[in-house]
Amino acid sequence: MANDAFKALAHPLRRDIVERLSGGTATVGEVTRDFGVSKPTISRHLRLLEEAGVVSRVIDGRTHRLALRADTLAETSDWIDIQRARWERLFDVVGEYLEERKE
């Protein structure tokens, strides 16, 4: 759910993981090594990212491969863009009104 995506992205380590994965999938072991944090710490952060649908995990035997979920990322940035577009449209309307009054 996109609601939880903001919470998932609220922590700097979790954003670093997203940046890492945007360059390609990685195993849990690779991510743990890359960031030099303990296994329980990385597991906790990965769980939050997975629960929010930001990251998916494909289990292939003993290998857990992590991937980004473009759909959730799109939903999340769309929500922000909708708010910004509504807000900016207000100023366009005010601007047009002032232009018309000048004429």
Added chain:
Amino acid sequence: MANDAFKALAHPLRRDIVERLSGGTATVGEVTRDFGVSKPTISRHLRLLEEAGVVSRVIDGRTHRLALRADTLAETSDWIDIQRARWERLFDVVGEYLEERKE
């Protein structure tokens, strides 16, 4: 800072405040009334939104008017879009490679 914007947007009430403000500026009193929460609660959430640069406050005498900050919203959605674009480009490259091999 866009880093804190994700934290600011991580709470449902704060996202509701952003949605309210995207339709136009509002006074602190109006926002407090709209959401039926106590003044200390709304103050705490507004402080987080202001510290993250998502909301700005213009003090005009006794009136505190709240507005969205389009620049911070843009930075925040841009960060997500950059990650998504990098990720999606990977699959384009893989797709092109497979197409070439087929030929």
